[in-house]
């Protein structure tokens with residue numbers, strides 16, 4: 001949690017004045033281009049290497065949009081996105097492809113992000129093969145075992161798994177590439193409470209063991225408090241608070257953060273909820 | 282963690298499997314007839330015998346043994362002609378549907394996945410194409426290209442590719458929005474590889490359903506073209522030409538019309554039912 005707060009590690013991502021707008025087709029005039037809605041209004045922040053960074057904010061505040069820029073599913077309109085010192089904001093798909101091994105993502109809805117026509121082992125193994133990191137069935141099974149799924153899941157199809165198991169496959173696919181960065185966008189919002197905790201602890205443990213950098217999007221502050229080292233609070237595409245989790249939670253700078261904090265239902269119950277969690281099966 | 286073992290629904294027999302097995306049975310019969318025609322046809326389909334003209338089928342008075350479904354006005358055996366007709370019907374439908382399917386689906390996949398100008402060009406082409414009345418179009422094409430099975434097949438492919446293009450484009454657009462496409466990108470897949478190995482398998486059930494439907498349509502189109510004498514030479518036993526001939530004799534030899542019509546109808550119905558059944562059976566999420 002916050003045990004690593006002493007020396008600030010180097011930044012894996014340095015983001016400067018990041019901006020993005022979408023065309024607002026609903027308000028498109030009869031003639032001329034649609035007006036543009038600014039979704040990210042000049043974000044500047046650093047994501048420290050080897051840490052877990054939480055990204056919070058209300059629905060529509062731009063969390064997913066920001067995350068998708070980090071893994072370059074979206075391109076920024078202006079500003080810099082330095083990944084390991086290299087500006088990846090304007091790179092074309094061909095130039096990005098070798099970098100993508102290091103920019104992994106776990107999706108919110110595993111039902112949609114795991115191809116229903118492919119077996120679990122193939123879903124995990126195919127990216128490995130592309131990046132020359134093995135990619136046969138046994139490699140996939142090794143990755144499955146790291147996320148607590150036994151080998152006999154390898155030949156299942158995604159629809160033959162439970163929600164929690166599906167999300168574990170999503171995690172296995174990301175970590176199998178041994179990336180430097182993983183974006184996890186609300187990865188437990190579709191799960192029941194007990195599998196939520198299991199999946200989250202699993203991911204955090206793996207990230208720490210492998211020393212990888214994790215960006216964790218959530219609107220649940222109690223989860224952020226537990227998992228993250230640093231946190232960024234977004235509101236209407238602007239950063240209203242950022243810093244180590246302790247600092248932000250103890251001394252929130254903005255009204256937004258305060259109101260988000262006050263919305264945590266029973267902070268005193270959280271501790272036991274986490275501690276009672278059995279090790280993932 | 283609870284292990285929710287949902288065993289594959291594919292192996293469980295249900296009512297809907299009738300929609301699979303009944304049409305498969307009929308198509309199997311027709312396919313066997315087509316393949317084994319020289320062995321099983323009781324007579325030469327072209328042999329005329331004016332002594333035996335308009336014999337009724339076996340269950341009526343005046344029938345001759347060995348002429349199960351009667352004979353036509355030239356004394357040719359109706360059953361043998363239906364059996365040989367199955368050859369032409371299946372051959373045309375197989376080749377025509379595959380050609381149409383590959384061509385139309387490829388365009389639909391490209392339009393739906395790449396969007397942009399590729400989509401605009403293909404969609405416009407589909408719109409223009411569909412403005413022609415299909416039967417007229419087919420007749421025109423065959424008239425220009427000359428009669429013969431090759432022309433019939435080409436006409437079907439040239440007309441009906443739009444059916445595949447339209448449906449597959451729409452399906453592809455739906456699939457292209459799924460997260461697994463982004464996921465493949467994150468995993469380093471190229472665009473074309475994503476289309477072929479991620480999206481295509483998900484669109485395949487629709488392609489197969491359409492293929493079956495198209496085989497049925499091809500049987501009909503071939504019959505129509507035979508009917509208007511634009512398929513192969515009218516001596517050859519096609520279901521369409523039999524129906525055309527039977528129509529003239531309906532008042533005194535209805536069987537010449539009815540039996541090929543039944544064969545045609547059952548075959549077309551079987552293909553379209555089979556298409557729907559297969560689509561359901563291969564839907565991985567359907568429980």
Ligand SMILES: Nc1ncnc2c1ncn2[C@@H]1O[C@H](COP(=O)(O)OP(=O)(O)OP(=O)(O)O)[C@@H](O)[C@H]1O
Nearest residue numbers: 022023039057058059060061062063064065066219
């Ligand atoms: N492709 C798009 N086109 C137009 N507007 C978009 C698009 N994607 C997102 N937006 C808009 O951008 C804003 C931010 O969306 P985003 O998905 O980043 O929010 P979020 O913080 O992830 O919300 P949630 O918590 O609900 O997931 C929203 O107002 C949304 O409507």
Ligand SMILES: [Mg+2]
Nearest residue numbers: 063064065186
């Ligand atoms: Mg979101």
